[in-house]
Amino acid sequence: MNDKVLRTLEFDKIKEQLLSFASSAIGKEKAAQLMPSQDFEEVVRWQEETDEASTVLRLKGNVPLGGIFDIRPHAKRAQIGGMLSPQELMEVASTIRAGRILTRFFEDLNEEEHHLKIINEYMEGLFPLQELQQTITYAIGDHGEVLDSASEKLRALRNQLRTNESRVREKLESMIRSSNAPKMLSDAIITIRNDRFVIPVKQEYRSVYGGIIHDQSSSGQTLFIEPQAVVQLNNDLQEIRVKEQQEIERILIELSAAVGEHTNELLENVKVLAQLDFIFAKAGYAKQIRASKPLLNNNGRVKLFKAQHPLIPRDVVVPNDIYLGEDFTTIVITGPNTGGKTVTLKTIGLCTLMAQAGLQIPALDGSETAVFKSIYADIGDEQSIEQSLSTFSSHMVNIVDILKHVDHGSLVLFDELGAGTDPQEGAALAISILDEVYGRGARVIATTHYPELKAYGYDRSGVINASVEFDVESLRPTYKLLIGVPGRSNAFEISKRLGLNDSVIQHARSHIGADTNKVENMIASLEESRRQAERDRLDAADYLKQAEKLHKDLQKQLREYYEEKDAMIEKAAGKAAELVEKAKEEAETVISDLRKMRLEKNAEIKEHELIEARKRLEEAAPSQRKTKKPSSQKTDRIFKPGDEVKVLSFNQKGHLIEKVSDKEWQVQMGIMKMKVKESNLEFVAGSKEKEVKHLATVRGKDYHVSLELDLRGERFENALSRVEKYIDDALLAAYPRVSIIHGKGTGALRQGVQEYLKNHRSVKRIRFGEASEGGTGVTVVEFK
Structure with a gap:
C-alpha cells in the first residue's frame, strides 16, 4: 500500500491506538510494523486469528501475557560466548516462564472444547525449556540479584562477609560509644567510603585515631577516617568481596553458556510470544471500539452496516450504511461543506485498510468488505508552497499518478473532484476522470460541489448518486449518508430561515433556469419520500415484532391447553379406574360370600354364572387413554x-x-x-x-379439511362440482361454518354457488363476508 494513502486515511493513528493494547515491547514492535495485505488468503487467516483471540477475551476476560521481554540480543550475545548480566538472565527466565503459563492457559481452554485452530498452531511452536528456567531461577532473584543459592562457595563467602562486617562494626561502635567520642566525632555514626567502613572525625582530632583518611566534608571540618584498629579487618573484607565477585562472574558465565546452547529455541519462543501478544492486542482494540469480524470477498463488493469512523468518539460519530460493488461501482456524493462527505470517504477507506490488516472493523455483524489490490485516495487540501503548486495543481498531480496505476482491483476515493478551478471546466474534468476510472473497472467514491454531477448517476449504469443530509430547520447537517438521493442546494432555505427578505429570495430564484428548479424539486421530493419510507419501515418492524410476540403467545397457550386437557383426561380416567377397582373388590367379596353360602346351604348358584358376572364387571371398567x-x-x-x-x-x-x-x-x-x-x-x-x-x-x-375453498379461476361446472364435494367434507369434519371464495368478477360464479347452497338440505344460512373477510368476493356458509 502507498505510504501517502496510509497517512491520508490516518492508518498510522489506528496503529498508535493499537500499540497501547500490546503487553510487551516485542508485541508493540509487531503492532508498529502492521501493514495491510493484498493477499486474500493471508487476510482471511489474519481475520480468523483475531476472531479466535476475541473469542478468548470474551470467555476469559484477559490472557496472561505478563513477564515477556525482548531477549533476542541476550540470546545472540550468549551464543557467541558473551556474559549476560543478572538482569538479562532474569529476563530470559521470565520469558520462558511466560510461555509455559500461556501453554497451561490454552490447554485448559482446549479442555473446555473451544476450537482455537490458529492459536494452537502457534502454541505448538513454543519450547518449554523448563530445566533452563529452573537453573536460572535457582541462581538469580526476581529483581536481578545473584542469590546465595547459586553455589556453595558463594554462600560460604557471603557468610564470611557478614561475619567480618559484624566484627568491623563492633570495633567501630566501641569507638563511637567511648567517653571522648562526642568531643572528637562530628556525628556518632558508621559510614562507608570506597567500600571501607569509616567514622566522621573532626579535623583537629585526626591524629587521635590514626589510620587512613578516605574523604572529607565540603567545609573541610570533618574527615572520614578508617581507624588503624580496623584497617586489617577492612582489608580482609575487601579480599572476600573480590572472591565473591569472581564467583559471581563464574556463575554468570556458566548460566550464559546454558542460555547460548538454547539460542534457537529462545528466538523461536520470542517470535511466537510476539505474535500472540500482537494477536491479542488486535482483539483488545476490537473490543474497545466494539468492532466485528467482516466477511471477506475477492470481487470488489463492500457492504458496511452502521459503519463508524474509528477515530471519532462513539457518542459523536453518526453511523452509516455504505454499499458498493454490486448494483453499482461508483458513488458520487454531493452536499454542503462540513456535512460529512469527507468523513464518509475516510470511513470506507479506513475500514477497508483495517480489514486487510487483520483488524476487525467498527460496523455491525454481517458487514462485508473486499480485499483490494490497491487503494488510492485524493483527500484534503493538497496545496504545496514549497513546490509552488495551487490546490488544483496539487490535486491534479495526485490524480495523474492515480490514473497511471488504477485498475479493476482498485478502490479510489476522490474528495472534491475538480475543485479549485473554473466551475464549468472543473465539472467537465471531474466527469471525464470518473468515466476513465469507471471504465477501468475500479470501485470509486467521489465527493463534489458541482451540480452538473447530480445528473451523472442517471446517465450511466453502474453509477449512483448519494448525498449527506442537511436539516434546514436546525441549519445543521445530520451527517447521514443517503444513497440514491443526490444532494440539493439549501441556500434559499437557509437564507429564508436566517431572515432574508422574501422578495430578494424570489428575485434570486428567477435567475435560476427551469431545469435547475425542476431537478431541485425532484430531489426534495425524493428526500421526503425516503423519510416517509423510513418511517413506514420502522412502523412495519414494530408491527412485525408485535405479531411475532402474539404468535408465540398463542402457540404457548395452545400447547398449555392441550397439555392441561390431556392431564385432566388422564386424571379423570384414573379416578374412574379407582372407583371401578373398588367396585370389583366389593363384587369379589359378594361372590365369595355367595360361594360360601352355596357350600354351606346348598344354594343353587352355578359356577359359570359367577364367572360370567365377573367378566361383565371387568368389561365395564373404562380403559385409561394414555397420551x-x-x-x-x-x-x-x-x-x-x-x-x-x-x-x-x-x-x-x-x-x-x-x-x-x-x-x-x-x-x-x-x-x-x-x-x-x-x-x-x-x-x-x-x-x-x-x-x-x-x-x-x-x-x-x-x-384435515380447510376452513375455506378458493374457486377463483375455475370454470363454472368444475367449480360447482368442487363446492358439492367440499360441503360433504366440511359436514363430515363437523365444521359449524366455512367460507367459499368465488371472487367478484362478472357475478355468474357467485350466483351459481349461492343458488346451490340455498337448496342444500344441511345449509342453515349463507351471507357475504365482512369487509375484513373479503366482502362480496366471499360467501360464508353456516350449517344446521
Whole structure:
C-alpha cells in the first residue's frame, strides 16, 4: 500500500491506538510494523486469528501475557560466548516462564472444547525449556540479584562477609560509644567510603585515631577516617568481596553458556510470544471500539452496516450504511461543506485498510468488505508552497499518478473532484476522470460541489448518486449518508430561515433556469419520500415484532391447553379406574360370600354364572387413554408439501404447506398455521396416499379439511362440482361454518354457488363476508 494513502486515511493513528493494547515491547514492535495485505488468503487467516483471540477475551476476560521481554540480543550475545548480566538472565527466565503459563492457559481452554485452530498452531511452536528456567531461577532473584543459592562457595563467602562486617562494626561502635567520642566525632555514626567502613572525625582530632583518611566534608571540618584498629579487618573484607565477585562472574558465565546452547529455541519462543501478544492486542482494540469480524470477498463488493469512523468518539460519530460493488461501482456524493462527505470517504477507506490488516472493523455483524489490490485516495487540501503548486495543481498531480496505476482491483476515493478551478471546466474534468476510472473497472467514491454531477448517476449504469443530509430547520447537517438521493442546494432555505427578505429570495430564484428548479424539486421530493419510507419501515418492524410476540403467545397457550386437557383426561380416567377397582373388590367379596353360602346351604348358584358376572364387571371398567409422548424415533421418510403429519407436541394432525428452513416446516392445523421443527413431526400419509384413501374409504374425524375453498379461476361446472364435494367434507369434519371464495368478477360464479347452497338440505344460512373477510368476493356458509 502507498505510504501517502496510509497517512491520508490516518492508518498510522489506528496503529498508535493499537500499540497501547500490546503487553510487551516485542508485541508493540509487531503492532508498529502492521501493514495491510493484498493477499486474500493471508487476510482471511489474519481475520480468523483475531476472531479466535476475541473469542478468548470474551470467555476469559484477559490472557496472561505478563513477564515477556525482548531477549533476542541476550540470546545472540550468549551464543557467541558473551556474559549476560543478572538482569538479562532474569529476563530470559521470565520469558520462558511466560510461555509455559500461556501453554497451561490454552490447554485448559482446549479442555473446555473451544476450537482455537490458529492459536494452537502457534502454541505448538513454543519450547518449554523448563530445566533452563529452573537453573536460572535457582541462581538469580526476581529483581536481578545473584542469590546465595547459586553455589556453595558463594554462600560460604557471603557468610564470611557478614561475619567480618559484624566484627568491623563492633570495633567501630566501641569507638563511637567511648567517653571522648562526642568531643572528637562530628556525628556518632558508621559510614562507608570506597567500600571501607569509616567514622566522621573532626579535623583537629585526626591524629587521635590514626589510620587512613578516605574523604572529607565540603567545609573541610570533618574527615572520614578508617581507624588503624580496623584497617586489617577492612582489608580482609575487601579480599572476600573480590572472591565473591569472581564467583559471581563464574556463575554468570556458566548460566550464559546454558542460555547460548538454547539460542534457537529462545528466538523461536520470542517470535511466537510476539505474535500472540500482537494477536491479542488486535482483539483488545476490537473490543474497545466494539468492532466485528467482516466477511471477506475477492470481487470488489463492500457492504458496511452502521459503519463508524474509528477515530471519532462513539457518542459523536453518526453511523452509516455504505454499499458498493454490486448494483453499482461508483458513488458520487454531493452536499454542503462540513456535512460529512469527507468523513464518509475516510470511513470506507479506513475500514477497508483495517480489514486487510487483520483488524476487525467498527460496523455491525454481517458487514462485508473486499480485499483490494490497491487503494488510492485524493483527500484534503493538497496545496504545496514549497513546490509552488495551487490546490488544483496539487490535486491534479495526485490524480495523474492515480490514473497511471488504477485498475479493476482498485478502490479510489476522490474528495472534491475538480475543485479549485473554473466551475464549468472543473465539472467537465471531474466527469471525464470518473468515466476513465469507471471504465477501468475500479470501485470509486467521489465527493463534489458541482451540480452538473447530480445528473451523472442517471446517465450511466453502474453509477449512483448519494448525498449527506442537511436539516434546514436546525441549519445543521445530520451527517447521514443517503444513497440514491443526490444532494440539493439549501441556500434559499437557509437564507429564508436566517431572515432574508422574501422578495430578494424570489428575485434570486428567477435567475435560476427551469431545469435547475425542476431537478431541485425532484430531489426534495425524493428526500421526503425516503423519510416517509423510513418511517413506514420502522412502523412495519414494530408491527412485525408485535405479531411475532402474539404468535408465540398463542402457540404457548395452545400447547398449555392441550397439555392441561390431556392431564385432566388422564386424571379423570384414573379416578374412574379407582372407583371401578373398588367396585370389583366389593363384587369379589359378594361372590365369595355367595360361594360360601352355596357350600354351606346348598344354594343353587352355578359356577359359570359367577364367572360370567365377573367378566361383565371387568368389561365395564373404562380403559385409561394414555397420551402419546413425542416420539424420539426418526424416520427416513423425506417430507413433502401436502403430506399429512402429526405434530407430536400438540398430539394433533395437520398437513405440510412449505419448508421454511433446513429443519422447519409450516404446518396447517385446523385454522392455525405455525412453524414446527421437523423432529417434532410424525409422517401419517403422503399427498398421493391421501387421494387413494379417499377413493376407497370414508374419511374419519382426523381427516384435515380447510376452513375455506378458493374457486377463483375455475370454470363454472368444475367449480360447482368442487363446492358439492367440499360441503360433504366440511359436514363430515363437523365444521359449524366455512367460507367459499368465488371472487367478484362478472357475478355468474357467485350466483351459481349461492343458488346451490340455498337448496342444500344441511345449509342453515349463507351471507357475504365482512369487509375484513373479503366482502362480496366471499360467501360464508353456516350449517344446521
